[in-house]
Amino acid sequence: MAEHESLEFGKADFVLLDNVSMDEFMGNLKLRFEKGRIYTYIGEVVVSVNPYRAMNIYGREIVEQYKGRELYERPPHLFAIADAAYKAMKRRNKDTCIVISGESGAGKTEASKYIMQYIAAITNPNQRAEVERVKNMLLKSNCVLEAFGNAKTNRNDNSSRFGKYMDINFDFKGDPIGGHISNYLLEKSRVIFQQEGERSFHSFYQLLRGAPESLLRSIHIQKDPKAYNYVKVGGQIKSGINDNADFKAVADAMKVIGFTGDEIQTVYKILATILHLGNLTFGTDGDVTLIENSKVVSVLKDLLSTKEENVEKSLLYRTVATGRDVIEKQHTVQEASYGRDALAKAMYERMFCWIVSRINDIIEVKNYDANIHGKNTVIGVLDIYGFEIFQNNSFEQFCINYCNEKLQQLFIQLVLKQEQEEYQREGIPWKHIDYFNNQIIVDLVEQQHKGMISILDEACMNVGKVTDEVFLQGLNGKLAKHAHYTSRKLAPTDKTLEFDRDFRIRHYAGDVVYSVVGFIDKNKDTLFQDFKRLLYNSSNPVLRGMWPEGKLRITEVTKRPLTAATLFKNSMISLVENLACKEPYYVRCIKPNDVKSPLLFEHQRCQHQVEYLGLLENVRVRRAGFAYRQTYPRFLQRYKMISEFTWPNHSLGSDKAAVKSLLKSCGFEHDVAYGNTKVFIRTPRTLFSLEEQRAEMVKRIVLFLQKVWRGTLARMRYRRMRAALIILRAYRRYKVKSYIKEVNRRFKNIKNMKDYGRRVKWPTPPKVLRKFEEALRSIYNRWWAWTLIKSLSPEQTLQVRAKVAGFEALKGHRTDLGLQRAWEGNYLKRDSPGTASSFTLVSSELQRRDKFMRVLFSCNVRKINRFNKAEDRTVLITDRHLYKMDPLKQYKPMKSIPLYNVTGVSVSPGKDQLVVFHTKDSRDLVVCLQGLVPPNESRIGELVGTLLSHFKSEKRKLQVNVASPIQCSMNGRKCTIIVEAKINQSQPDFTKSRAGYILSVPGN
Ligand SMILES: Nc1ncnc2c1ncn2[C@@H]1O[C@H](COP(=O)(O)OP(=O)(O)OP(=O)(O)O)[C@@H](O)[C@H]1O
């Protein structure tokens, strides 16, 4: 269903043909080939036609176009199939494999390389060094394997002469982390013999043409392929292969992969050994077999790091154990030549297998723990020798073609048979499509007892004559009736078959005539034990390591080894089992012509391939069939988020019903069928659209999950914070409580304390209670004051009031307020005890006359008289009047000022006892209290406080000034009174000054 390609290039998918007929199929294939469109789909199978020219379609920008895309989004390409396999692996955790099939020269190996390159290009976006290393190894290993396993044949200049199946392992992120290569039956007969026009393995020519002189000298090789029998013929063939450059590329690749210098040297030595072996000739002297060119033996001993006589002995004799005796049996010339060739083949094959195993050692996944890293998934790429028909087809072609039968059978099983069976099983209406099932040919070859391989093995074990003819007789005897087998004996008129030599198999891909010559030997694949011991005893550890069985002593009896054909059959069966359990992707390669031309599309040739590959049937099955199927539960699991009926869980009767309603709601009813257990989707487009919708919903689900998770996180944070707050609050409460308890404990008893808890230490409050503590302290202070005041007598109360009034008025203005002592008020009796009685008399007289209630204050004073002279007087202040008295005249009242005439008092801030009583009539009275007992007592505070308190009780105002100098009016005249301290002054005294008066006080 590929899009984005105009119809001028033909149909990008054969499924889109108007009629599924061979003519239309071929017409489309040809048109596309001619238009340079070498890839075409049949659904998910890629049909590829070898372009035989460099195509500009594998570059970086093309990779980008296919990366992550669905198959049908871009024109058909190998990259699309590689991406599909990769996606299936990544999305669905499936092991996948890409099976590349087609005849020799159809482009399988090239395809496999492009697939590997694509996978390498799209993985490891983070450029992790380890992954890059693995990728590099995987790519580089190709180059080495091709050098040793490929050769020029008449069909293909770079024909794979071994089968290769490479697993690439991926970690859970989809990055390649290693790999494993399995190799199948190397065509080792090529080492000693090539058909006309063909070459031996590339490695020989690379060494002969590309190795530096010094290396060649060290391994006794001259730079001339024609000098060596085994490669002589091939060495003369002209081809486009650049052996010289390839030698360097392969040497570099081996180094990069991690082959040591010794290992690489040993590889060259083995190649040289084989070349020299080819030149070894045997002759006879009487009945003794000998080596004609014994110089070669000395070279061989050098190359094999062993002794000359051992080399010679193993070439000319074989050790045979008969019971307990061991005898040495001399070879005939023929036997010696056979042994030599067998050695050359075996050494090459061993070396090849060893190279593969060394590469595997290096690329295998290391330190992978599925528990930690998740499932390790695999993409396998199978590139195996294609079906081939040579002039002379031998054992190798028999195996190769059998292998292709197996793969075709797998294709039939997976693509044609299983598919149709599944539709039937699922009850999907289905019209059966006929195809040729090659199982019959597979059975012909591999069936137990009856199959050709069994017959061959039997012939090899025959007691008595063991010849290729015996084998052919066996075949003729047992397979005479088989529709796909014939020989001259069975078809005497068929001149294409030689008597006693040829047999023909009607393969799915065509008839092939095989010659039985060499079948027995190749199947037995014997290498004399003496050679194994020779190589095992080499002092070169690398070489020795390749031949561990050389350790066995000659008398040790070993089990008869499996024959080459049986080994190959077993490996094929296990390969097919391995492939069958993976999700397969197919690349079907077609070879357009036999002459490697980019222009020629040989109709007959191509049609033959289309026929035997079963491509037309493939289209039919595909057209009638469905691109995708999935069991209902799994389908729901993947797509249930698309529909409201199925998300998050459906409430319908069955998963099938749920899938139906899901697909109906998406409008895909017309494109699906409902099987018994699976849903079938016809076109990939529908699947793509489902995937798209899913991807869209997954984003939302992710958002939803994020939302829920963020909510959960926020709630957790909130709960934590709340818990912290509760703890905080509880702690605070605890602190507060314990503070209050402590306060309570300390102050509980204060009522009974003498000082009412004055000396109790307050506990330190927690920060929050600082204000509270202040309030508490003030409450306490009030209580304390109240408790004190409560117990006072009326007099004491008055005194306290006076003290408070004095304190309030003078606090901060004067220092000594006399608050500590008792305020007696009426001091005169104390100060002048001698005249106290006269004073009491006068005072009583005044009380009677002026009806005062109590004396507020009395004291001797010094004052200024009218003549600016200072004289001693006494001041008596009652609650009604202020009297000025003369102590010298028995306290005769000289002046009485009603208190309501007094507007204020002024005092100085110093220690002096100056008081100015301001009156309403501006006749202020200026006095200095004196005769104080004790002498430095200050009574200013008391006087002011007592007056203020009294005025307050009478609700009148008294102005109190603290100033220096003090302003006053004397008889209506404004004047200033200054206080001065004088050293020699014994008593305070007034003197006249310019602005008023100076009160001189004793200073010190
Ligand atoms: N995609 C391609 N682009 C350009 N040339 C190609 C392509 N595919 C194949 N060829 C050419 O065809 C030749 C043969 O291809 P390849 O070696 O892949 O065949 P094969 O199918 O592996 O054959 P065999 O079974 O013999 O190994 C290549 O050497 C190359 O020249």
Ligand SMILES: [Mg+2]
């Ligand atoms: Mg190949």
